[in-house]
Amino acid sequence: MNIVVIGGGTGSTVVLEGLKNYRDLNLSVIVSMMDDGGSNAVVRDEFGLLPLSDVRKSIIALSNSDDNEILRKLFTYRFSEGENIKGHTMGNLLMIAMTDIMGSEIEAIKMFENMFGVRGDVIPVTLDKTRLVAEYTDGTKIVGEHEIDEIKEDKKIKKFYLDSKASIYKEAKERILNADYIILGPGDLYTTVISNIIVEGVSDAIKKSRAKLVYITNLMSKIGQTRHRTQKEIIELLEENCKKKMDYVLINNGRIPEEAYKRYIADGENLIIDNVIENKRLQVIREDLVANDPIKKDKGDVLIRSLVRHDSKKLGKILYGIFNHSSLSRFLSSIFSQYID
Numbered sequence: 001m002n003i004v005v006i007g008g009g010t011g012s013t014v015v016l017e018g019l020k021n022y023r024d025l026n027l028s029v030i031v032s033m034m035d036d037g038g039s040n041a042v043v044r045d046e047f048g049l050l051p052l053s054d055v056r057k058s059i060i061a062l063s064n065s066d067d068n069e070i071l072r073k074l075f076t077y078r079f080s081e082g083e084n085i086k087g088h089t090m091g092n093l094l095m096i097a098m099t100d101i102m103g104s105e106i107e108a109i110k111m112f113e114n115m116f117g118v119r120g121d122v123i124p125v126t127l128d129k130t131r132l133v134a135e136y137t138d139g140t141k142i143v144g145e146h147e148i149d150e151i152k153e154d155k156k157i158k159k160f161y162l163d164s165k166a167s168i169y170k171e172a173k174e175r176i177l178n179a180d181y182i183i184l185g186p187g188d189l190y191t192t193v194i195s196n197i198i199v200e201g202v203s204d205a206i207k208k209s210r211a212k213l214v215y216i217t218n219l220m221s222k223i224g225q226t227r228h229r230t231q232k233e234i235i236e237l238l239e240e241n242c243k244k245k246m247d248y249v250l251i252n253n254g255r256i257p258e259e260a261y262k263r264y265i266a267d268g269e270n271l272i273i274d275n276v277i278e279n280k281r282l283q284v285i286r287e288d289l290v291a292n293d294p295i296k297k298d299k300g301d302v303l304i305r306s307l308v309r310h311d312s313k314k315l316g317k318i319l320y321g322i323f324n325h326s327s328l329s330r331f332l333s334s335i336f337s338q339y340i341d
Contacts, residue, residue: 003026006125007184011185014291014309016029032191035145037145040052050105052092052095123172125168126167133161134224135157145191166199166200206244213244219308230272235276250285250289256308260307
């Protein structure tokens with residue numbers, strides 16, 4: 001069964017960690033290439049390479065957890081000191097070096113997949129260099145994923161696009177077209193999910209694919225992206241960009257850890273209103289999806305991170321249940337259809 005995860009960042013890695021132990025799944029993750037914050041700014045501006053953080057996180061998420069523990073720790077190590085190296089991860093530096101050795105970022109990714117015994121494939125959404133642009137209802141405009149993501153004033157995005165042409169990478173297109181399920185989210189609505197969909201050719205591939213479309217909703221709202229939006233509004237926006245209707249939506253009904261919840265509320269965030277109505281086409285699954293373990297921030301990490309995350313095991317179990325239930329239903333339908341005139 002071919003499963004394609006579209007996104008990047010922590011949200012996608014949680015999904016991948018939850019699914020990688022199901023050996024009958026062929027996993028592919030298509031990651032964003034628009035990140036221009038932190039270490040990625042140096043990767044883009046000084047080395048002229050595509051951003052590497054989402055690739056690095058996905059490789060670790062899909063790696064064999066039983067092997068190469070020291071190598072995993074080295075790859076994820078973030079420098080907390082040093083004027084020119086603080087905030088960088090060793091993984092990004094190693095990927096820069098491997099790209100130089102192998103001659104391309106694609107070959108470097110494949111080499112690290114082999115080194116870490118990755119259970120799946122990590123695929124850039126595009127090989128074209130481009131930046132995100134957000135135009136807001138108040139007439140202002142912000143260029144760059146990092147600036148859009150770190151906005152301080154809440155306002156609504158009116159138009160979201162790329163500042164230059166970017167076309168879908170051929171392998172990403174092939175995986176989408178051959179997918180049985182395509183998973184979107186969790187992750188920042190615009191800068192993680194829609195940022196991939198607006199790459200030329202992605203939405204057309206999703207539309208042409210026979211895959212079922214699954215959306216995993218976020219646990220809390222985010223300033224400048226989902227604050228004051230309902231789940232129904234978010235889903236409709238995604239469907240508009242994908243040119244395809246959702247088949248499954250996963251919504252958390254578990255309790256957010258109290259300390260984290262209070263901090264979100266103090267920052268002006270909220271639980272996203274669940275007004276999604278299930279119908280014959282759309283199946284809504286409401287379960288406890290929250291990870292209860294406290295999130296630790298790496299030393300030297302200066303970027304704003306989520307305070308709560310989805311639980312990988314809970315997600316993996318629910319998603320695998322969806323895959324198997326649908327497969328059984330299709331099988332039974334094919335059997336019984338032989339006896340129906």
